[in-house]
Amino acid sequence: MNPRRKIAITGIGMVTPVGNDAPSTWSALRAGRTGFGPIQNFDASGFTTCIGAEVKNFDADSAVRDRKLRKFASRSHRFAFAAAEEAFADAGIRPENSTAERWGFSVGAGMMGFTFDELKNVHKFCAPDGEFNSDGLMHPEFSADPVAFCRSQTNAALALLTHHFNIRGYATAVHTACASGGQAIGTALKAMRRGLCDFMLVGGYDSMLNPIGLSGFCLLGALSTDNETPERASRPFDLTRNGFVLGEGAGFLVLENWDAAEKRGAKIYAELAGDGNTLSCYRITDSPPDGDGPIQAMEQSISDAGITAGEIDYVNAHGTSTQMNDKSECAGLRAVLGAHVENALVSSTKSCMGHLIAAAGAVEACVCSLAIRDGIAPVNANLETPDPECNVNIVRGKSQPKKIRAALSNSLGFGGSNSCLVFRNPEEVK
């Protein structure tokens, strides 16, 4: 058997609630600056939670210069365009006609297709009294909007990005709730190892910060209701944590075969070294309290990377700031890391950015790449009263310099999908 292909991360791009590109996001995370506040994009004052982590001052016109394309792109698709463009520019390589068929695409896609305004339009014509009557769609004044229909397709971002960037090889879109972004990257790693592509654009995007998305999470009681103190609302691993803060954004990375990247003199952030992927088979929203499921995912990713748990110097936790997740994840971490749990630094950058849902795992993969490059474990903001049941070595107070040999990133989703990725410092890769 041929030696397994090594995969390099050579470009990253991010649009997040704490910055509209990778450098500004990373500097906010290092400083522990949070991106929470009252929701501005619509009147959320009647909802049980009216705070969120919105992307701010995002310039859609410059993110998507092609006007026709911009029309087809939803808010979250536009984040994806901006992050993908940044990742390509950062990598210094992009598809050309001669290489387009060897470029692949894998994305964790948000689940929201329609917009609130479109629903209101349907309500006006089909359901003024609340009951849906399909004949309303036949009303001469009901505006058929084929562009909105296209935008609502589950693989619309795949379609728009592959078209715009001329990616003609393997392409996929996945959705496993909060595990989507991590699984998209794991899928890409496996596709590249199979030799399906020589380069890939991978990532995730999402925005559920609209009346319907916010409703979904409010109804479940998953969100922090600390409307008076938004900056402190997301506090993973704190004893007083009471839910997550809904965020939005996108993260994209450029992957290449390691040898080819080295040969062209590309800067390599990290090796995308290991993937672990399991299903908890427990309950739709909860993870098992003993960490079963995430444990196997973490173990798999470490062994897939060809390292030992003792080499994990930084863990970017899923750390949503819900009671259940953080407890279960820490139980899992303790089981996997063993005695090394004292040394491995753990933080949840959701403490600053909130929860980006389908984009979370992809953005956090970018964060792990930067943490390795700069030798810095970013702070877990807002940790004041550590939960004794979350007994891991959390980066508290301020970010901590540390040479990171390998970083591990967890993404655990509703529905029980657990994705764990391992990134290795290029200096450790022989």
Place this chain on the structure above:
Amino acid sequence: MSIVFTGFGAVCGVGKTVDEIFDAIVNGRSAIAPITQFDAAKWPVRVAAECNVENKILVADRKLHKSISRTDLFGIYAADMAVQQSSLPAHREKMDAALVPKFNDRSGIISGSGGGTYRSSYDYLPLLTTAKGGLQQFGRELGNTVNPMWLLKNLPNNVLCHVGIRHNFKGTNTTITNQCAGGIMAVAESAAAIRAGEADRMTAIGHDSPFEPETVFHYHQLGLLSDDALRPFDRDRRGTVFGEGAAAVVLEKSDDAKARGVKIFGEFLGSGCVNEATGILDVRPDGDGVSRAIEIALADAKISRDEIGMIVAHGNGTRASDASEAIGVRRVFGEKIPPVTGFKWACGHLIAASGITDLVLALAALQKKIVPGIATLNSNDPEIAPFPISQTAQTPRGDRALVICRGFGGMNVALIVRAANS
């Protein structure tokens, strides 16, 4: 190492087992009929291939009906059928208890899901009326009007989650939301996972229920729907017709299947997946994606084009897709195209479930050595001819079938399978 199919399940408008569906097709029966699920009397398009199997037959547990959506019922049903047929649960019961956790961790699931629907959002319509257009009121009344589990009911990965819980398959998994390509990619990725040693056995599922008023409306506006029959590759084809349903397969290593002594239904040989980079709706007229996907699948299967015994085409009945598909097929096979058929004229277009349904029917066709005719075919399109399609049954010229699946977003997937015992 060869990878084999040891379980099948399928449900759609023409039947609720693979055999029922295949028999209907061979007998020229289509499920395409006037719409009953909503009042379409005043609509320009009044037909669909509805699947009217009762919910309690699809999923016996009535409590579950409240927490999942229609498409999920189909997916869980097909998956349960495939898993039961593989007799993996019975095998596990006889196992040494100490080996069970590893068995579960090495059993994976990939679903291809249609994902977000318009219908799901209608749960908010009464609230919009109550709120009289005010968002503040909308937020205040939310908890009194909408099911607290609304979000969970509409997760695209529900089938993955529930099939996992039902069978305790805890290994590698994902839900592919790549429109039409989802179900067939679930099979390709499942086989790849076994090949790469990530799992020992996989359940692949595709399910969809695209058939709802708003989707019918928009497809019609785009000129993609036929208002009577679906006539793939026909000179007078006018568009596609929606269906609904699901299919599922269990894949495992042939050595494991033989050791368990279970029936083997066929073998997975290879797959290819490419994108045409044409945006959301467009296809390349030169069939570029179709031919590249087939070439990659042939190379992956390590066979030559001459070894393909039959082709199950995507054949969705739209002008542009069928024409370019035929051109793409001819680019690979030249003048020696094996017998071609398609099944959407009978089952309707199952979108995320379409490719995987075609796959299970292709294996049935190989097993019975019949390439079913396309009953709705009136006259071959001279712009496509020569193209070996027929209203009557043909005979496969070998024991391997090529299945083609195309989707929005420039997606083209090809998959090659072989009949069992050959």
